[in-house]
Amino acid sequence: MTDVHSKEVRSYNMSRIRNKNTKPEQVVRKYLHKKGFRYLKNYTKLPGCPDIVLKKYRTCIFINGCFWHKHEGCKYFGWPKSNTEFWYKKIEENVERDRLNYQQLKDLGWKVILVWECELRNGLLETTLERVENIIRENCGNVNSKL
Ligand SMILES: [Zn+2]
Structure with missing residues (x-):
């Protein structure tokens, strides 16, 4: 990796690291927590290491950077x-990996x-958070277990 790509690779890796605790994820987590949801974060035992996992609702949430x-x-x-x-190559690899993980x-x-x-x-935040909450709740048909 001493070729022309090294700089890009480095900044790519750095942004990956930064992404571990990005603000957008925190916004969603904070909202869900306030609403009484309990979740796991960066759950490595599931494909794709979802940003938020609500076991009770068997629901995973990914907060994806647009780029x-x-x-x-x-x-x-x-x-x-x-x-x-x-x-x-980088981005298409991400897309393909995402697709496989979701599947x-x-x-x-x-x-x-x-x-x-x-x-x-x-301007979109509130609508988005409500949408997420609604989708989570749609899923709770047979849930009796305690949080
Ligand atoms: Zn976007």
Whole structure:
């Protein structure tokens, strides 16, 4: 990795690390907590290490950055002008990995909720959080266990 990509790889890795506790995730967690939901975070035992896992509701929530996860049609996603090939490969790999993870989770009987970072911006935040809450609750048909 001493080639021209090293700088991009480094900044890529750094942003991955930063992403471990990004603010958008905290916003969603805080809201759910306030609403009385209990969850696990960055749950490595499930495919894709979901950002939020609500075991009681058998629901996983992913908060996806619009760039890294290729939010198509979103104004926050665009292909970088330089090192196009590198970024194309990187992003498409992410997309493919996401797709497989979501499929595996669904096969295991989990509900998957995707939240894009742009949906957590001012003006959309409240609607998004309510949507997430509604989807979680839709799922609670046979739940008797305590939190
Ligand atoms: Zn977006």
